[in-house]
Amino acid sequence: MPESDPQFENLPDALVARLKRADRSQPIVDPRTDHAIIADARRHFLAARRPRPRKPVIRWALPLAAAAALLVAVLVLRPFGLQRSADDVDGSGRVDILDAFALARSQADQQKVDALAARIVSLGEHRSDL
């Protein structure tokens, strides 16, 4: 008996035996039903476990490949794109009059400062970005 509470263990054996006999006296065996249920299960699981489409791989592979390509492009192009102009004295990424001021503050040769200022003025609207 699975329960340990003595309050519920006092059914006489004769009654338990009679209950079981009434319930189990006519075992039902039907191979056709067995076969039908097992065949259903086989169909169910065969349908369930067809080779999975490669969606999960594609889902991850595409962003990964795109990210890798972007990284490569940045690394390859960076030296050219980020090549700083010698006139970009303050390192701001653009050559403008502030670079002339920066050069002046660095106590460089006045001629160089003037030359830079002249170049900047001559650049006009074609300011040089990095």
Place this chain on the structure above:
Amino acid sequence: MRDVDRRSDEELVGVCNVGDAESAAAAFEALYRRHRDFVLRVARRFTGDRDLALDALQDTFAYLLRKFPPAGDGLHLTAKLETLLYPVAKNCAITARRKAARLSGAGDDELEELAAVPEAENDSLDAALARLSPERREVLTLRFVDDLSLAEISAALQVPLGTVKSRLHLAIKDLREDPRTNELFDP
């Protein structure tokens, strides 16, 4: 698979959830063979008829099968499998009995009750058992025929544990007070 599978129900259910087709089907078959007789007993209690019980058996395991992918999300056992199978088998049996009753033109009265205990009129012990209310006899049967614990009966019937204890206590009290069974109890 005719051999006895030594894996636990939890292991077999796990294989049905995620195993490949062959092993999942074999695991389901093992579950079926392990619990078939229990389901049939329950189905027969509520139908009182062999063919209807077989229909209910098939419906019960079809329900269980649909719990597993791709039809279902899988099954996570938190109690004995019998506690899941019992209400399913009972409902399938009652449905089968109701259909049969409609086809034969019988009424729906007391369809949810247990079928009559066989040979009740011919035996005083069986008659005493048959006199119990269906709810009390159901708990008594789950306890002493199916050997379920009170907690498992509570889960199977989806009623509070206190209700199970009460029904069982009253069932035993009825039998103790019944003159046909009274002498079987200790004084």
